[in-house]
Amino acid sequence: MTESQQGRNGPSSEDRMRHKELxxxxxQMRKVEADAADTLDSRSMEERRQPYEWWEKMFGQRVREWRKARNWSQEYLAEELNLHGFDMHQTTVAKIERGTRPLRVSEAVAIASIFSVPVLSVFYGPGPETESVTQQAMREHMELLEKQARSAQERLEDAAKTVAYYEVQRQSMADAINRAALEADQSDDEAEA
Structure with a gap:
């Protein structure tokens, strides 16, 4: 068969086979990419949010300590927040103190105002009453840091495996391209001979 006949009949069966393999x-490469993306997304929102929720728990502990130091009830604090323009109930204050309710910045500022403490002290340090960070709180924070470090290590290992897989796939693709080019050159040489 001449080149002009092959062109009229379409690609050869070898070419079709190579195209199918490629x-x-x-x-397969697209599936691996999708699987890698799924691995990153598989971490739950809660797991990804956890390092930040520690702040809400610490904030809640401070609010509880300040409230108890003044012998205030949760209901009284809720009433104070209502006077500052925030619709709060005793149950909401309880959730804030447990660190289970998301807190708006404006609410944190209002709470600082109610307790007459600098705004940043609700996050960074003790209020007017000298309070130390308890050993239990430090241990909890250390456990959280260790858990996050293990989680980051696992993600790094998964990423390394993904990179290794892509490198193998890239090399396989490069080999396939080189083989196809070599075969095409050989076919051209045979056609010329």
């Missing part, structure tokens, strides 16, 4: 390889 298409399958391409699909």
């Amino acid at each position: 298409a399958e390889l391409w699909q």
Whole structure:
């Protein structure tokens, strides 16, 4: 068969087979990419949010300590917040103190105002009453840091495996391209001979 006949009849069966192999390889690579993306997304929102929730728990502990130091009830604090323009109930204050209710910045500022403490002290340090960070709070924070470090290590290991897989796939694709080019050159040489 001459080149002009081959062109009229379409690609050769060898070419079709090579195209099919490359298409399958391409699909496999796309699947790996999708799986890698799913691995990153598989961490739950809660797990990704956890390092930040520690702040809400610490904030809640401070509010509880300040409230108890003044012998205030949760209901009284809720009434004070209502006077500052925040619709709060005793149950809301309880959730804030447990660190289970998301807190708006304006609410944190109002709470600082109610307790007559600098705004940043609700996050960074003791209020007017000298309070130390308890050993239990430090241990809890250390456990959280250790858990986050283990989680980061696992993500790094997963990423390394993904990179290794892509490197193997890249090399396989480069080999396939080189083989196809070599075969095409050989076909051209045979056609010329």
